[in-house]
Amino acid sequence: MDALELLTWARGPGLNIALGIFVLGVVWRLIEIYSLGRRTDLAPARQHAGASGLHTVLRRSVPPPGMLRSSPVSYIGGFVFHIGLALIVFLFAPHILLIRDLTGLSWPALPSQFIDMVTVVTLVAMVVVLVDRINKPAKRFLSTFGDWFTWAVTFLPVLTGWMAVQHLLLPYTLMLALHILSVELLLVVLPFTKLIHAFTLFGSRWYAGRINAHKGVPV
Amino acid sequence: MTATLERGLHALKEVIDAPIASYFSSCVHCGLCAEACLFYTETGDPRYTPIHKLEPLRRVYEQEYTLLGRLKKGLGLSKPVTDAELDAWQDLVYDSCTMCGRCSLVCPVGNDIVYMVRKLREGMAASGHVPDGIRNATRRTVEIGGPMGLKWPAVANVIRKVEEATGLKVPVDQAGADYLVLLSSMEIVNYPEYIEALAKIFHKAGISFTVASDAFEATNAGIQIGNSDLAKVIVSRIVDAAERLKVKRVLSPECGHAYMAIRWEGPNLIGRPYAFEVVHVLELLDELRGKGMLKMKSKIKDPLILHDPCQIVRRGGVLQAPEPLIQEVAERYIPIADKQKWNWCCGGGGGASAIHTEEAEALRAKAFQVKKRQIESTGVNTMVTFCANCRIVIEEGFDHYQMDTRLLGLTELLAEHLEE
Amino acid sequence: MQGPLIDTLVRQGIGRRTFLKYCATLASMMALPPAAGRAMADALAAARRPSVIWLPFQECTGCTESMTRSHSPTIEGMIFDMISLDYHETLMAAAGQQAEEALHAAMKENSGKYLLIVDGSIPLGIDGAYSCIAGRTNVDLLKEAAAGAAAIVAMGTCAAFGGIPKAKPNPTGAVAVSDIVKDKPIVNVPGCPPIPVVMTGVLAHYLTFGSLPELDDKLRPTAFYGETIHDRCYRRPFYDQGKFAKTFDDEGARKGWCLFELGCKGPVTHNACATTKWNGGTSWPVESGHGCLGCSEPDFWDAGGFYKALSMPADPLKMGAAAAVAGAAAGVAVSFANRGKKRAAQVTHETTTLADLEK
Structure with a gap:
């Protein structure tokens, strides 16, 4: 199998399988998680401005007071790489084409050179958060194989995508194939690793917001 | 003698719900919760990272309620939760967690960690992995009536002294009163001034109240040890008395976890809403203040800061009342940096102050450094709070570090300066 | 028609100068050192067919x-x-x-x-x-x-x-x-x-x-x-700027913007079209407004369709709906099992007494 065949496989059957597993996994996991339900709180609720599930979903995206100073790398690094990933995934022209092909939706793209810069920044931020994970005692202590693994499967698509565009190391065709394959790996493992937080994050924030809003505490 | 691992796991299976599933699925091991936990910040020991304290619960969740976890368990690929492990976790779930809930406030994915600790304690209690101190407090509360083993005659005695000191009547078992006043053993024994203060304020405001001879104790060691059955037994006494005496409202004392037990957990423990309302004493005072019925004759001159008890403010939702009240009585109230829902725990909540092992006490003293720093950074030497447990723990901390800071109870302070 | 090539060329009206120029061009295209042009000319001129x-x-x-x-x-x-x-x-x-x-x-x-x-x-x-x-x-x-x-x-x-x-x-x-x-x-x-x-x-x-x-x-x-069409394409700057023709007759197409979105396979196609062009340097497919088909690559015919951009799925996605249904089925099955297990745990709940706190 040569590079173009690999690329064609990655764009064809590979993508089909990966997206299939991704959709299956996400639907299954979300039902599995949220069908467990919870008991209604029988204590009379207290009202407080800014206390609700939705408030918390939004509020938790902002560092709580003092936390930015105590963990600047987590917050700044985290922000940069999450925003970077979002920009790359949703505003790079070839990616928008993929989304258009899958969903029929499309929107204007950012210049490729800008995305290129964002990618470099994202890669750097991801390396920085990795180093932070190794350096910070609590992070290192909590880290399991899953943490290193998910870092790698998130890092690889960004790296291979960038290297493909920049024509580094390997011929473009092969690098593009590897890029798409690495994205497929990411899609396949996402529902079954902590990467599912991309979905459950909203549920978790909403629950926390809801449960505490019942007591009138905006969290 | 029937606490077993099986019962513990059974209890966990009962309490695991969708929020827990969502929380564990969302955790990315970022470790930020550690930065919010005084046991981590003051020791630097990563074991005290809040989410790590939940590891046994996480595994039970995964092995019992996820398809992959069930498969792994079936194939013998997952590590079962053992007695030895729960034993090793005891200090993480009790000694080094005051259920202050500060971690729940910072988690970027929104995990309510303290919500999970409360549930994990159900399993710890059912499997017998609880500190003796809390177990004994629970036994005394269930058997005798309060965590300190206080019986009604002793309480009646204190009430009589209050009546003598104030010249005011403290009604007992009086049906139809507006308020059923609950007390905590600590207040009865260590801070009877609180009862005097209440008597004065009620008389001044012309509100009727009563104390129930069979339900004077507000604290609930059941929710600290983490056993809903026992917590229900304890809270039912209050519910029964309140409904028998047909009071409109039950007044929770300053004590933090008592408020949590009666206000928030109670209806869920007994499985139905109450026929009465539960009000924290500060909420009542703030209500009176709003009506102009809380007039001060003088104000305290010394600059002072406020310590917001976790279970009342951050976890209890009494957010607004404390500041206006203290401003009513203090000339120079100085807001601290991490105030209100961001306040740091005294280090002894959630039952931790009942644990008297050498390690637990040393750890508590260490964790108190955060409070010490907070106080020192303001440069004042008067602090006001409104939780009997916080008061005891903080006083211990002052002793330990030989600080000359003065600690006052808010209700007493208000009563002291109340217009005659 | 035997004899050195140069003689034949001269007979056909091709001068030595023209021939040298051709050899130099050829040499440079093949990335040979400049001296190779003359060597090539000498060798070719003398070569027997x-x-x-x-x-x-x-x-x-x-x-x-x-x-x-x-x-x-x-x-x-x-x-x-x-x-x-x-x-x-x-x-x-x-x-x-x-x-x-x-x-x-x-x-x-x-x-x-x-x-x-x-x-x-x-x-x-x-x-x-x-x-x-x-x-x-x-x-x-x-x-x-x-x-x-x-x-x-x-x-x-x-x-x-x-x-x-x-x-x-x-x-x-x-x-x-x-x-x-x-x-x-x-x-x-x-x-x-x-x-x-x-x-x-x-x-x-x-x-x-x-x-x-x-x-x-x-x-x-x-x-x-050695290089791809995309590497040498005169429309490459538009790719870098994110300017793409969306259809063959839109504003972008008229302005000569990048044809990536119209399925150009230039990025994965190795050939010299962009430099040599065709028909004596007149034009080449991209210049004439059509994306590269990738004809010099193996299996170009089956590489996911000429008018599909490289970042688009090569095959229509067939599994999405089926996967969603299967996922929902798996989720519902697990949720039934979970709820059953939890209910069983709650039903068999043994009320804890004080004695039960002791191990």
Whole structure:
């Protein structure tokens, strides 16, 4: 199998399988998680401005007071790489084409050179958060194989995508194939690793917001 | 003698719900919760990272309620939760967690960690992995009536002294009163001034109240040890008395976890809403203040800061009342940096102050450094709070570090300066 | 028509100066040092025309058309004329028995020295019966001709990689030359059709240095196939700026913006079109407003559709709905099991008493 065949496989059957597993996994996991339900709180609720599930979903995206100073790398690094990933995934022209092909939706793209810069920044931020994970005692202590693994499967698509565009190391065709394959790996493992937080994050924030809003505490 | 691992796991299976599933699925091991936990910040020991304290619960969740976890368990690929492990976790779930809930406030994915600790304690209690101190407090509360083993005659005695000191009547078992006043053993024994203060304020405001001879104790060691059955037994006494005496409202004392037990957990423990309302004493005072019925004759001159008890403010939702009240009585109230829902725990909540092992006490003293720093950074030497447990723990901390800071109870302070 | 090449060229009105210029251009295109241009000119001028045998298999004659017609007035065409083309079914005057004799005579006479050019793929299905010449299968003919060849040039994508005959479902079992011949030097000159100058460049190199040019892993001369169309495309700046034609007749298309979104395979296609252009440097597909089809790459016909951008799925996504249903089924099944387990735990709840706190 040569590079173009690999690329064609990655764009064809590979993508089909990966997206299939991704959709299956996400639907299954979300039902599995949220069908467990919870008991209604029988204590009379207290009202407080800014206390609700939705408030918390939004509020938790902002560092709580003092936390930015105590963990600047987590917050700044985290922000940069999450925003970077979002920009790359949703505003790079070839990616928008993929989304258009899958969903029929499309929107204007950012210049490729800008995305290129964002990618470099994202890669750097991801390396920085990795180093932070190794350096910070609590992070290192909590880290399991899953943490290193998910870092790698998130890092690889960004790296291979960038290297493909920049024509580094390997011929473009092969690098593009590897890029798409690495994205497929990411899609396949996402529902079954902590990467599912991309979905459950909203549920978790909403629950926390809801449960505490019942007591009138905006969290 | 029937606490077993099986019962513990059974209890966990009962309490695991969708929020827990969502929380564990969302955790990315970022470790930020550690930065919010005084046991981590003051020791630097990563074991005290809040989410790590939940590891046994996480595994039970995964092995019992996820398809992959069930498969792994079936194939013998997952590590079962053992007695030895729960034993090793005891200090993480009790000694080094005051259920202050500060971690729940910072988690970027929104995990309510303290919500999970409360549930994990159900399993710890059912499997017998609880500190003796809390177990004994629970036994005394269930058997005798309060965590300190206080019986009604002793309480009646204190009430009589209050009546003598104030010249005011403290009604007992009086049906139809507006308020059923609950007390905590600590207040009865260590801070009877609180009862005097209440008597004065009620008389001044012309509100009727009563104390129930069979339900004077507000604290609930059941929710600290983490056993809903026992917590229900304890809270039912209050519910029964309140409904028998047909009071409109039950007044929770300053004590933090008592408020949590009666206000928030109670209806869920007994499985139905109450026929009465539960009000924290500060909420009542703030209500009176709003009506102009809380007039001060003088104000305290010394600059002072406020310590917001976790279970009342951050976890209890009494957010607004404390500041206006203290401003009513203090000339120079100085807001601290991490105030209100961001306040740091005294280090002894959630039952931790009942644990008297050498390690637990040393750890508590260490964790108190955060409070010490907070106080020192303001440069004042008067602090006001409104939780009997916080008061005891903080006083211990002052002793330990030989600080000359003065600690006052808010209700007493208000009563002291109340217009005659 | 024997004798040095330069004499023939002069006779045809090609001056030495023009010839030198051609050689210099060729040398630079093949990334040879500048001095190689003169060396090439000297070598070529003095070269005796090598015997060339051209075997056509499963092909459309497009490669031959490309070589001959479109470049007939150019030097490439001249050089091509000047080789001793001993057998080429389409071009030779002879036919039938005569032609076969010419082929066998050339193979015998120049055994071990002739250059074998193949265009078209070789069918292996039903014992090669899909394509026969003079009653013999292509695979037979190729094996026989290859045995005495000094080197083989697989001309066009069919000979190089199987090409269109090999497109799914490959009814004839078509394969490339390199799938059959394993013991001779092979140069693949893919393209549908290939660029004439690439062909003459390979020949010129062979004549000058007596060896084949540097080849890549797909046996293509790196001088021509070392870079992608996208690398050298004059529309590349638009790609970098994110300016894309969305349809063939929109504003972007008129402004000459990048054709990536219209399915251009330039980024994955190795060829020299963007630099040499076609028809004597007149234009080339992208310049004429159509994306690159990727014709010089293996299996270009099956690479997910000519009008689908590279970042688009090559196949329609069939599994999405089924996967969602399967996921929902799995989720619901687990949720039933979970709820049952939890209810069972709650039903069998044993109320804790004080004694139960003791271990």
